[in-house]
Amino acid sequence: MPKLTFAAQARTALSGSQRPPLPGGQQDTKPVRSSAQITVSVIVRRKQPLNANALGEQRLTRAQYKAQHSADPAALKAVLAFAKEFNLSAEADAARRTVQLTGTVADMQRAFDVKLRHHAAANGEIYRVRQGDICLPESLQGIVEAVLGLDNRPQAKPHFRIHKGAAQTPDAIVHPRATNTSFTPVQVAQLYGLPPNSRATGQTIALIELGGGFKTADIKAYFQGLNLPVPTVTAVSVDKGKNKSDGPNGADGEVMLDIEVAAAVAPGAKIVVYFAPNTDQGFIDAITTAVHDTANKPSVISISWGGPEDSWTAQARNALDQACQSAAALGITVLAAAGDSGSSDGESSGNHVDFPASSPHVLACGGTKLTGSGTTIQSEVVWNETAANEGATGGGISTVFAQPSWQAGIAATKSGRGVPDVSGNADPATGYQVRVDGQNLVIGGTSAVAPLWAGLLAVVNAQSKTTVGFVQPRLYAANGSSSFHDITSGNNGAFKAGPGWDACTGLGSPNVPNLITLLAQSASTTKPTKPKPTRKTSAATS
Structure with a gap:
C-alpha cells in the first residue's frame, strides 16, 4: 500500500x-x-x-x-x-x-x-x-x-535601568577611581573581593542580544579610561540579526552594559555578541548557535533579556530550556537576569517569575543595592526602588518548572523552581558607570548582574584550567557558607529577604575569594562521561 x-x-x-x-x-x-x-x-x-x-x-x-x-x-x-x-x-x-x-x-x-x-x-x-x-x-x-518563527511579535525585553539622576556627558571618560554612589564594574568586583590583577585569558564570554549594537570607539575609550586592556569583541549574526545602534535609551544601553561589565570583570576574555531578532525564534536560535559555536567556543553565556513565564508558548519555553540543558551537558554555564519589575515581573496582577531565568538549567541572577568604599561593603540589601519608579529585583516561584533536586532542602521552593539563585549590585542608584553611544551613564538592573557573574565565572574557569559548567548543585550545597554575602534585609514586593536562600536575592551576592576556591576545587573533580553506544533509530515514514 x-x-x-x-x-x-x-x-x-x-x-x-x-x-x-x-x-x-x-x-x-x-x-x-x-x-x-x-x-x-x-x-x-x-x-x-x-x-x-x-x-x-x-x-x-x-x-x-x-x-x-x-x-x-x-x-x-x-x-x-x-x-x-x-x-x-x-x-x-x-x-x-x-x-x-x-x-x-x-x-x-x-x-x-x-x-x-x-x-x-x-x-x-x-x-x-x-x-x-x-x-x-x-x-x-x-x-x-x-x-x-511563524509569529514574530517581540518575545522579551532587556532588564536594565538608566539611573534618572545620572549626568549624561558626551566627552568625559569614566575614571577608575570615581567617588560617588555609583561604581565602575571593577569597583563592584573589588567590593565582592575579586583579587587584584585577576585575568580570564583564554575564556570566551557569549552575550545574547535581541536588539541594539555596540561601537568599537566607545569600547576603546571606556577601557582606556579604566586602564584596562581593550577587549576583543566580535559580533555574530543569527537569523539576520545585526549590530545596529538604536541610541543610548534603546537596546544599545543593554549591549554596552553587558560588554563593559563582563570584560571589565574578566580582563583577557574574548567577548562574542550574538545578535538576533527579538522573537522566540531569534532568542532560541541565538542560544543554540552560541552553545554549538565550535569556532568561538564560549564557556559562559550571559542573557540579560526575558519575559514573564506565561508570555511564552510552552513549545518555545521547552525548546529554550532544552538548549540550556545542552549547554550544561557540554560544561557551559548559562546565566540570565531575573527581571527588574519586582515579584510581579511587570504583570498587572499576581506573582510571576521571568524566563529564561526560571529555567532550572540557568543560573538566575537577582539584584541588590550595594554601598561601600574600596574593598569594604558598608551595606547590601534587596534592590527595591519601586517608590522612585526605578524598579526592583525579580524573584519568586515558577509555576512551570518543578523544584530542582538541588533546591530540595528549601521549603519555600517545594511548589516550583525558586528564582533567583544568586545576586549582585543592580540598583540604578548604586549602579554601574558605563559608556553608551558617546555618553557616560549610570545603569543598573539585573542585566548588570548576569554579566558580572559571567565575568567572575570566566575568571574561575581560567584559574582552574577547565569550565565550572552547571554550577547550581555546587552552589546550593554551599548554601549559608562563606561563599556568599547573605542578604537578609528588604523585599521585592511579595517576598522578603531572610537568612539563607530567599526569592529576592537567592543564596546571596558573591564572596569572590571563597567562591573561587569552592568552584575551582569542584571543577577539577568534574569528570567527562564515558562513551556510550548510540541506539539505532528507524527511518521515519512519510
Whole structure:
C-alpha cells in the first residue's frame, strides 16, 4: 500500500504551540501577503535524552554529544521530506536539532495549518501573528518539538535601568577611581573581593542580544579610561540579526552594559555578541548557535533579556530550556537576569517569575543595592526602588518548572523552581558607570548582574584550567557558607529577604575569594562521561 503524503494525513495540534487570541480579536489585523517569504525554525527530537541527574557531575565532549544527543537522523529525514512536499527549502543543523525552512506565506500556512496576519502594535510596529495551534501531520508528532518563527511579535525585553539622576556627558571618560554612589564594574568586583590583577585569558564570554549594537570607539575609550586592556569583541549574526545602534535609551544601553561589565570583570576574555531578532525564534536560535559555536567556543553565556513565564508558548519555553540543558551537558554555564519589575515581573496582577531565568538549567541572577568604599561593603540589601519608579529585583516561584533536586532542602521552593539563585549590585542608584553611544551613564538592573557573574565565572574557569559548567548543585550545597554575602534585609514586593536562600536575592551576592576556591576545587573533580553506544533509530515514514 503506498504511503500517505503529508497533505493526506490526519492533522493534530503540536503540543504547547497554542497562541491565545489577541486582545480585541482580529479587527485590527490584516492577512499577510501570500507571496511573502519567511523562515521558520523547526526543533526536532534528540537521538537520546540527556541524563539530567548527571548534569554538574559529568560532562560530554562535543563528539559524545554529537553521537548521542544531536538530532535523530530519522527526525531530520522526515522533516526534510515534509519540506519538499510543501515547496519549502530546508537547511538542517544536527547539533542544534534545528531545521530552518524557508518559503512563501501561502506554503507555510498550508504546511502548518495556520493563518498568518499582520498586527499593528501600540508602538506602531507591524508584526506577523497567529492564534490557536500549529497542526502537524500525524507522522511528525513526537518527531517535531517546536515550530518557531511563524509569529514574530517581540518575545522579551532587556532588564536594565538608566539611573534618572545620572549626568549624561558626551566627552568625559569614566575614571577608575570615581567617588560617588555609583561604581565602575571593577569597583563592584573589588567590593565582592575579586583579587587584584585577576585575568580570564583564554575564556570566551557569549552575550545574547535581541536588539541594539555596540561601537568599537566607545569600547576603546571606556577601557582606556579604566586602564584596562581593550577587549576583543566580535559580533555574530543569527537569523539576520545585526549590530545596529538604536541610541543610548534603546537596546544599545543593554549591549554596552553587558560588554563593559563582563570584560571589565574578566580582563583577557574574548567577548562574542550574538545578535538576533527579538522573537522566540531569534532568542532560541541565538542560544543554540552560541552553545554549538565550535569556532568561538564560549564557556559562559550571559542573557540579560526575558519575559514573564506565561508570555511564552510552552513549545518555545521547552525548546529554550532544552538548549540550556545542552549547554550544561557540554560544561557551559548559562546565566540570565531575573527581571527588574519586582515579584510581579511587570504583570498587572499576581506573582510571576521571568524566563529564561526560571529555567532550572540557568543560573538566575537577582539584584541588590550595594554601598561601600574600596574593598569594604558598608551595606547590601534587596534592590527595591519601586517608590522612585526605578524598579526592583525579580524573584519568586515558577509555576512551570518543578523544584530542582538541588533546591530540595528549601521549603519555600517545594511548589516550583525558586528564582533567583544568586545576586549582585543592580540598583540604578548604586549602579554601574558605563559608556553608551558617546555618553557616560549610570545603569543598573539585573542585566548588570548576569554579566558580572559571567565575568567572575570566566575568571574561575581560567584559574582552574577547565569550565565550572552547571554550577547550581555546587552552589546550593554551599548554601549559608562563606561563599556568599547573605542578604537578609528588604523585599521585592511579595517576598522578603531572610537568612539563607530567599526569592529576592537567592543564596546571596558573591564572596569572590571563597567562591573561587569552592568552584575551582569542584571543577577539577568534574569528570567527562564515558562513551556510550548510540541506539539505532528507524527511518521515519512519510
